[in-house]
Amino acid sequence: MHSMFSRREMLTRSGTGFGMLGLSSVLANEVGAAAAPDPMIPKQTHFPAKAKNIIFLFMNGGPSHVDTFDPKPELKKQEGKPGKGGKYMSSPYSFKRYGESGIPMSEIYPHLSECADDLCILNGMHTSTPNHEPGLLMMNSGAQQPVRPCLGSWVTYGLGTENQNLPGFVVLCPGKPVVGPALWGNSFLPGIFQGTHINNSKIDPKNVIGHIQNRNLSSTSQRQLLDLLQQINRKHLEKREQDAQLEARIQSLEIAYRMQFEAQDAFDVSNETDTTQKAYGPGQFANGCLVARRLVERGVRMVQVYYGSGPAVGRSR
């Protein structure tokens, strides 16, 4: 994505216009007489991409920018003076610049400041409404009003995903955030681009994806049934030459069969080594981050991890 646009263009388009990312394939992918291929197949970018996946940590109600990465010297001067709806309060924390890039960071991040040069921090985000719901929508879909497709839907729509045995866009959120599924909604894009929501307050690898487990048949019987079905489908296809949609469904059945095994493994954090599990630590959010890592390692295009489901208000002290 970085090389597709200049920095300025990127900023313009990523704010309220990331629809542009997908636009190139809007026309190419219309379902018409000749069936469209699987819409999740990875697409070529205009220029070689450096990044392959996105992990989007959405930390609902995180600490204020004023206390973390965005020092406001003017606020110090106005300290205690009456402002809109209250008195001005400057940050109680001291700031320093870190790394070669000189990113300002507050003292609350002693460890993070050591990796300053690995970070890219954007302090230019802005919405015109200070409420949570429009803010959440703005952040995820680029518009304060419902309903527009969210970032993950556009990304998978425009770029596809690398592992066809897993969903392309996964959302890990404990329960539902205030706005609800509209935050990972596909809106007017086809339904498959909606985020696959997984409640990470309790991840059961056998239940994360709908119907991922066959409760009636052993894998041997499943395979036999599928072989029979494919034999019937191929005979049907023989008399119907050159039909990509029929072939696509035959393929899709095979992938579904494989997905059962791959998905259960991907979501099973207990398969990680003790060292890795310890490094991530305990808790829902840590667990969500570790699952996100396992998913992108397997080629899932975009994973979003929510911290908490309700909004938190206020400053860190």
Added chain:
Amino acid sequence: MYNGWSLKKLHRLIVQSSTWQQSSEFHGEAYEADPENRLLWRMNRRRLEIEPWRDGLLSVSGELDVKFGGPSIDLNKGDNRRRTLYGFVSRHRLDELLRLFDFPDPSITSASRAVTTVPLQQLFVLNSEFMAQRARALVRRLNAKDVMADEEKVRQAYMLLFGRAADDQELATGVAFLSVESAKEKLSRWEQYALALLSANEFLYVD
């Protein structure tokens, strides 16, 4: 326009045309000239939308409740045999089955339905309890009449599901699958065979 802008008359003209009434049969020559069928040399093969597909599954298994009207019911309710039209649609959280099979977002307008073919749909087909129940019911339906040999039942199943006679190869395939002793499973061999037929492309696509 000649008919006072009557859409009804326009529709009649279209559906009575020979272009509309074509089958989706393949012609090599036409395909060479126009592979995308832009000139409509055949009918485009269509995948059933979720509503007629689910209704069709319930219908061939002899379970469809055709009652007219009434309140909408959650499609995931185990005993919901009503037509899909009466499925409960939530604007806040669209039913998983509907969303999976390209039902548009109900909170906005939609000019036409997208057609996607993805593995998550096939997981529903292969693994869902809904499909297993239809397979069981279909076998019950086939067994309801006199005792018949497997071959005769296969013949009946083809007639019921696809509205045509099974050919020799299809009969042989069916009988061969049914004659294999399988391990003890929650679905009998016949129910597995029924599930394969219900899952077939021929049931999902209209020529």
